[in-house]
Amino acid sequence: MDGDLVIRRASRDDLNSIADLVLRLKRLNEEFDPLYTIRADAPEVIKGYIESSFDNDKIIMLVAEYSGRVIGFLRAEIRSRLFYEPPFEGLITDLYVLPAYRRMKVGGALIDKLIELLKKQGIYLVSAEFPPMNKIAVEFYENMGFKPLLYRFFKKVE
């Protein structure tokens, strides 16, 4: 990877590019379990999801730009932890890099930037959520020094 990679805060001009990346990410989850079946209106919902995130100061959205094109995206929510120390975490809800730009440490660069921004706000815990069957994500976060700290179980009730 050369100097062409830029990590910056997302702007409203990036909306369409980001929406495409998020849709790809959600489609991937569809592979893992029927409970991740994509809703028909997902493309519009995703746009709304991104748009409303711009207005929320508890949400950080970053893009990775390569030669002027948005090729990676990270969205994180700042959440308070009522019972535990430290009292806040930055939860990565979405992280996606286009296939051709993988294995170039773009994901790592997005997380590094997020950590830098969180620290400025006095937040020293970063977390991520994704389907447990996503072994590639498991490996990625483990390599970045993350560890599993929470189970979330699901059961469909009739």
Added chain:
Amino acid sequence: MRSNSTDQWYDLSLKIHRSYGGKIEMIPKVPIKSLQDFSILYTPGVAQPSRVISRDPDQSFILTSRWNMIAVVTDGTRVLGLGDIGPEASYPVMEGKALLFKYLGGVDAIPLPIRARDPDTFIDIVKSIEPAFGGINLEDIESPKCFYILERLRESLEIPIWHDDQQGTATAILAGLINALKLVGKKLNEVLIAFIGAGASNIATANLVIKAGAKPGNIIMVDSKGILYHEREDIDSLMFSNRWKYDLAIKTNSEQRKGGIPEALKGADVVIAASRPGPGIIKKEWIRAMNDDPIVFALANPVPEIWPWEAKEAGARIIATGRSDFPNQINNSLVFPSVFRGVLSVRAKTISDEMALEAAYSLARFAENKGLREDYIVPRMDELDTYIQVAVDVAMKAIDTGVARVKKSRKDLYDEVVRLIRSAKSKLDALMNMGLIQ
């Protein structure tokens, strides 16, 4: 479509298999003159070689048949074009392969269909039989499982492992491609190559062709969903379901071409099809839209993706198929007997990609020395000297690249290979002459 002659082969084959009860048997290779010899060949004498081997397991390559013995292993999940017919049903194919190994390469091969559909179970079984063999030939295992199995076993075994449907086919195709390009005056690192089908053989071939110098970006691969490109909608799921196809989707097709077979062929110099039986999978007008002097490898069996005469009418300059009744038969039988003959003769630890490349170059050289023609780009199966040459070249490459446990001069290797390949044939001839095999 089944021709009459193919039906005749089927009937005759069933009859032969029934009347001989299979095709191979095992016989001793040491003289036995009296029952006393058993005290030497078996207990108590045999304890001594066992003691020696227990001190140095490598001696098993010297004191037992292991040095020349391989297993032809399958789980029966993708047998010929018949599909997932199970291990028992794959036996005739494995046994036929063992016969070719012996007859063309002087290699002793044991057919070994195993009941192990789970790839990790399969891998464990193959690892556990390593002490009995000098090499493992994998056969007829479905894709993408076959990539995973080969990768893992290549890492963990100390004996050569080869998946013939991937590597054997890729090697034969590369040999043909090298000579076809020579005939039309084009260079491998400049041509645009369309691969139709993204199964075991085409994925392996694309990778080998890249190793040989083709530009990854100049390769267009088509699977059942169309041309592979790195932003295709299903690309992320491919990353999980078929990492090998995913890797090619990322590095090939630099122009991000989209569409199906016709779009892939547009302007292409070469098409290598290993998809599904034709005819009509590739249409004449698509060949017409290729670059000048098209090279068409239509390798589906039993019927190629396009009939050779149709391809010719559409302007194809060089045509190859998988069939012996057409010119330019691209067949892994040209490769596996000699590759194993070579690696066993130098007790190689592996069959590296460099050795597969060397096998392809050697095959290509053989045909070139005989005189290339548009209908002669690879040796024919009955040109027995090709097996000797390729075996020696592969063995020398193993020595040169440091994976051979035994070093021999080219001359010694040549003599040994000739002796082993010829002796298999002379023994059979002798038994036939004496009426013991008829």
